[in-house]
Amino acid sequence: MRYELYYWSGIQGRGEFVRLALEDAGASYDDVARTKGDQAMMPFLHGKHAGALPFxxxxxxxxxxxIAQAANILAFLGPRHGLVPASEPARRYAMQLQQTVTDIVAEVHDTHHPISGDLYYEQQRTEARKRANAFCEERIPKFLGYFEQVLDRGDGRHAIGRRHSYVDLSLFQLMSGLDYAFPNAMTSIRRRTTRLRALQQRVAERPNIAAYLATERRIPFNEDGIFRRYPELDER
Amino acid sequence: MRYELYYWSGIQGRGEFVRLALEDAGASYDDVARTKGDQAMMPFLHGKHAGALPFxxxxxxxxxxxIAQAANILAFLGPRHGLVPASEPARRYAMQLQQTVTDIVAEVHDTHHPISGDLYYEQQRTEARKRANAFCEERIPKFLGYFEQVLDRGDGRHAIGRRHSYVDLSLFQLMSGLDYAFPNAMTSIRRRTTRLRALQQRVAERPNIAAYLATERRIPFNEDGIFRRYPELDER
Incomplete structure (x- = not known):
């Protein structure tokens, strides 16, 4: 089956978590908004189609x-492409971890938009500094410490048991995004994230991922996306 | 099977979405922290048990x-207690909608904690006013408008097809919480939320839910929870 992925054309954003799974699996897909423009998503968002309505x-x-919601899409793709173990408890654990990735990604977004997504960053810069400072001090260590512990409970190299999964791909993306947005904060906890660093390296070297990262399809991180580099939000 | 639910003892919070499903199903469960204290959760949060690690x-x-993450717990309970239709696409849609409930609940939390969960509300009151204002103006209408459309695409009364599901229970809880926290904002969009209002009423009248709401187990909303009534955050 050829999939159609719908996501904003100019950013990695939440779509990238899905894209990495499709690329790693070697799945056949159209990245619709990138070829037909963002307006191609509107009929779905306006409910002019059958089936599930995306928010x-x-x-x-x-x-x-x-199928909408990144974690939900991954739970759908995982079993079809060998990106999650077969057992129900393992799949549930993968879903739980993926939802925790969703949570931190929302918090990353709010570091630059702590008041409203309908205002520009420049209109909430003062609040963004405060929120980003708290995020770097409290939340990055808490979330990454948690994921380190998750890896430690497995074989040390994989989130779920001894098997590569879509959660590993998402942890790679999370680490890469945090490196881009908060290089100082990430450097300061480098010694406490050794398992995540090894996982990030392992995922980057998977043949399909390495090939994908070298293509133009991997849009660079930028300041329209979720992971943004504003140096004033990463002061130590 | 007798379940054990672990959640902070003094609030409804995210635990209430799970509790409503257990109560509606007439499931047998221990609300562990309410009988043994919050410290009963700590061995799990510190990883001193087998299986999935909760964040x-x-x-x-x-x-x-x-099993952790409210949406994930509900996806587990749903099929076991007839709280979700049997078909895979319906279950996936339920999960998608539940994750969207998760998203708005996180935004509700951030109306009173827009800078940091580690600071008191009083330390971020100025920012909370701004964020809550944007939430009432932009986000409540957007999310509730979406859920109205979801109901409209079904039979008008249920989120998923023509069947009662855990999503309906969560939409009841969402509406009840928003009514508590933002009565003015909710009144102002009353005419645009007629399907959600009917659903809220229908759920409240389900025998097991009506019985539960009348017990002491239904802790009142309070200012330690996620849905908090601070009048200054609901000025019109």
Whole structure:
């Protein structure tokens, strides 16, 4: 089956968590908004189609199904492409971890938009400094410390048991995004994130991921996305 | 099977979404922290048990399994207690909607804690006013408008097809919490939320839910929880 992925064309954003799974799996997919423009998503967001109604991109079309929410799309793709172990408890754990990635990604967004997503960053810069400072001091160590512990409970190299999964791909993306947005904060906890660093390296070297990262399809991180580099938000 | 639910003892919080499903199903469960104290959760949060590691409460123990993240717990309970339709696409849609409930609940939390969860509300009151104002103006209408459209695409009364599901229970809780925290904002969009209002009423009248709401187990909303009534955050 050829999938259709729908996500804003100019950023990695939440779509990238899905894109990495599709690329790692070697799945066949159209990145619709990148070829037809963002307006191609609107009929779905306006409910002019059958099936599930998305609240926002990303969403995936798979045959007649429309599936939204990145963690939910990954739970759908995982079993179809060997990106999650077969057992129900393992799949549930993967979903739990993926939802925790969703949580920190929302918090990353709010470091630059602590008041409203409808205002520009420049209109909430003062509050963004405060929120980003708290995020770097409290939340990055808490979330990454948690994921280190998750790896430690497995074989040390994989989030779920001894098997590569979509959660590993998402942890790679999380680490890469945090490195881009908060290089100082990430450097300061480098010694406490050794397992995540090894995982990030391992994922980057997977043949399909390495090939993907070298293409133009991997849009660079930028200041329209979720992970943004504003130096004033990463002062130590 | 008798479940063990673990959640902070003094608030409804995110645990209430799970509790409503257990109560509606007439499931047998221990609300562990309410009988043994919050410290009963700590061995799990510190990883001193087998299985999945929770990032935070709520988590559920079901036999040997530990399951965290409210949406994930509901996806586990739903099929076991007839709280979600049997088809895979319907279950996926339920999960998608539940994750969207998770998203708005996180935004509700941040109306009173826009800078940091480690600071008191009083230390971030100025920013909270701004964030809450944007939340009432932009986000409540956007999320509730979306859920109205979801109901409209079904039979008008249920989130998923023509069947009662855990999503309906969560939408009841969302509406009840928003009514508590933002009565003015909720009154102002009353005419645009008629389907959600009917659903809220229908759920409140389900026998097990009506009985539960009349017990002491239903802790009143309070200013330690996620839905808080601070009048200055609900000025019109």
């Amino acid at each position: 926002a991109p990303p969403f995936l079309r798979a045959g007649k199904q429309v | 935070a409460p709520p988590f559920l123990r079901a036999g040997k399994q530990v």
